[in-house]
Amino acid sequence: xxxxxxxxxxxxxxxxxxxxxxxxxxxxxxxxxxxxxxxxxxxxxxxxxxxxxxxxxxxxxxxxxxxxxxxxxxxxxxxxxxxxxxxxxxxxxxxxxxxxxxxxxxxxxxxxxxxxxxxxxxxxxxxxxxxxxxxxxxxxxxxxxxxxxxxxxxxxxxxxxxxxxxxxxxxxxxxxxxxxxxxxxxxxxxxxxxxxxxxxxxxxxxxxxxxxxxxxxxxxxxxxxxxxxxxxxxxxxxxxxxxxxxxxxxxx
Amino acid sequence: xxxxxxxxxxxxxxxxxxxxxxxxxxxxxxxxxxxxxxxxxxxxxxxxxxxxxxxxxxxxxxxxxxxxxxxxxxxxxxxxxxxxxxxxxxxxxxxxxxxxxxxxxxxxxxxxxxxxxxxxxxxxxxxxxxxxxxxxxxxxxxxxxxxxxxxxxxxxxxxxxxxxxxxxxxxxxxxxxxxxxxxxxxxxxxxxxxxxxxxxxxxxxxxxxxxxxxxxxxxxxxxxxxxxxxxxxxxxxxxxxxxxxxxxxxxxxxxxxxxxxxxxxxxxxxxxxxxxxxxxxxxxxxxxxxxx
Numbered sequence: 001x002x003x004x005x006x007x008x009x010x011x012x013x014x015x016x017x018x019x020x021x022x023x024x025x026x027x028x029x030x031x032x033x034x035x036x037x038x039x040x041x042x043x044x045x046x047x048x049x050x051x052x053x054x055x056x057x058x059x060x061x062x063x064x065x066x067x068x069x070x071x072x073x074x075x076x077x078x079x080x081x082x083x084x085x086x087x088x089x090x091x092x093x094x095x096x097x098x099x100x101x102x103x104x105x106x107x108x109x110x111x112x113x114x115x116x117x118x119x120x121x122x123x124x125x126x127x128x129x130x131x132x133x134x135x136x137x138x139x140x141x142x143x144x145x146x147x148x149x150x151x152x153x154x155x156x157x158x159x160x161x162x163x164x165x166x167x168x169x170x171x172x173x174x175x176x177x178x179x180x181x182x183x184x185x186x187x188x189x190x191x192x193x194x195x196x197x198x199x200x201x202x203x204x205x206x207x208x209x210x211x212x213x214x215x216x217x218x219x220x221x222x223x224x225x226x227x228x229x230x231x232x233x234x235x236x237x238x239x240x241x242x243x244x245x246x247x248x249x250x251x252x
Numbered sequence: 253x254x255x256x257x258x259x260x261x262x263x264x265x266x267x268x269x270x271x272x273x274x275x276x277x278x279x280x281x282x283x284x285x286x287x288x289x290x291x292x293x294x295x296x297x298x299x300x301x302x303x304x305x306x307x308x309x310x311x312x313x314x315x316x317x318x319x320x321x322x323x324x325x326x327x328x329x330x331x332x333x334x335x336x337x338x339x340x341x342x343x344x345x346x347x348x349x350x351x352x353x354x355x356x357x358x359x360x361x362x363x364x365x366x367x368x369x370x371x372x373x374x375x376x377x378x379x380x381x382x383x384x385x386x387x388x389x390x391x392x393x394x395x396x397x398x399x400x401x402x403x404x405x406x407x408x409x410x411x412x413x414x415x416x417x418x419x420x421x422x423x424x425x426x427x428x429x430x431x432x433x434x435x436x437x438x439x440x441x442x443x444x445x446x447x448x449x450x451x452x453x454x455x456x457x458x459x460x461x462x463x464x465x466x467x468x469x470x471x472x473x474x475x476x477x478x479x480x481x482x483x484x485x486x487x488x489x490x491x492x493x494x495x496x497x498x499x500x501x502x503x504x505x506x507x508x509x510x511x512x513x514x515x516x517x518x519x520x521x522x523x524x525x526x527x528x529x530x531x532x533x534x535x536x537x538x539x540x541x542x543x544x
Contacts, residue, residue: 014365
């Protein structure tokens with residue numbers, strides 16, 4: 001019988017090594033995950049925001065949810081994708097995982113759990129910093145749920161990339177065509193409605209746009225865009241299913 | 253879950269029937285059939301690219317087969333892959349350890365993945381570690397170990413769940429003589445405890461010393477199979493080695509010493525040596541000296 005408890009137990013077993021690494025190297029993990037978002041906060045929040053006529057405080061409140069959304073992507077995608085790529089092509093330990101009597105769902109959940117935990121740790125740290133620098137930002141407990149779902153979604157995306165690429169250069173292609181555009185265009189640093197019509201439709205199709213929208217709705221009390229919740233969940237399901245299928249059909 | 257077939261002889265723990273694995277136009281494994289008996293050490297011998305690793309990867313459910321059927325302890329690798337995986341351990345040719353974790357953490361990770369109950373975990377790890385004498389290395393990062401110790405750790409990881417079948421893909425490749433002997437002793441010890449061993453190698457000496465039966469593979473096909481003595485019988489148990497007029501080594505094989513002596517006398521004053529046929533002689537004779 002495969003019950004939820006079995007899947008949870010197996011997920012922990014798969015993730016154990018990665019979680020131990022995070023525990024034993026928490027300082028390194030924090031630095032890796034936080035430097036980027038903090039630079040965005042400094043450069044855009046204080047630097048660019050400070051030059052605005054109304055001052056930086058309004059803009060900082062605007063971009064903190066965006067930076068938290070961005071952190072769910074930056075803290076997960078590159079580490080998960082690179083780890084899966086290395087485990088597949090260089091250490092061959094991904095084959096070992098496939099050899100274990102573990103359900104495929106648990107393999108995907110386990111391999112993405114460490115990424116999700118990284119996202120949770122990093123976003124919590126950014127939220128704490130955000131609370132210090134901007135009193136306009138509120139913290140709804142649902143923010144943590146969104147961080148978990150978004151972290152898991154982008155970890156699955158990273159896993160997918162790590163399983164599809166057969167060398168590190170190919171992984172750079174994912175960065176160039178998906179990660180960098182999402183980083184700058186998906187409403188993290190500015191309102192996507194400012195984009196020309198055609199561009200805003202493209203941006204609307206990307207998952208980070210919806211994470212930014214949900215975060216901003218929750219943290220600035222402007223209302224949660226429920227269509228974004230549905231689109232994010234659709235991405236979660238699609239990335240998970242793609243990872244599952246690649247392992248099930250031995251295509252990675 | 254019950255095995256797929258109940259009619260098979262009890263002593264066959266792996267049955268491979270007409271297995272073909274193609275990569276595009278290339279048949280890496282081309283319609284091979286063989287079986288491995290419970291409790292034996294079975295060796296797959298062949299040059300690089302012969303299809304040994306592909307076969308082992310297919311048996312272990314990592315590689316999809318193009319056609320054919322494989323049963324492991326009665327379970328079909330295609331349909332009952334979880335049951336198959338419970339029964340096997342594999343130490344791959346490439347050492348697949350997490351170099352950022354210690355030896356202990358790597359072994360524990362494998363124990364967790366193989367669903368060893370937490371109450372038994374420490375005892376299982378201790379037994380595996382004691383068998384290999386890894387105690388003093390337990391808290392070192394894998395990255396800090398020599399190749400031999402990494403290989404040992406890899407084997408401990410593959411057997412920590414005490415599988416019925418242990419598949420070793422080129423277990424001594426790249427190791428020094430001392431480490432090879434230590435690993436051979438380990439293979440014998442594990443086999444002595446009842447574990448069926450299926451190993452691939454391209455070292456003739458290793459196959460001859462360790463294996464109860466050997467299959468010689470070349471270009472994706474099994475070209476000969478049997479005990480070392482049976483394979484010797486195929487080409488002849490006695491070998492006469494001499495050189496031709498251009499100084500090249502020439503080997504002739506004979507069924508008995510009498511025939512070999514008769515041939516040796518015909519060589520006149522030419523230098524020759526007469527000896528028992530080795531597995532290497534068999535291999536070279538069958539494959540036409542195709543050892544890569």
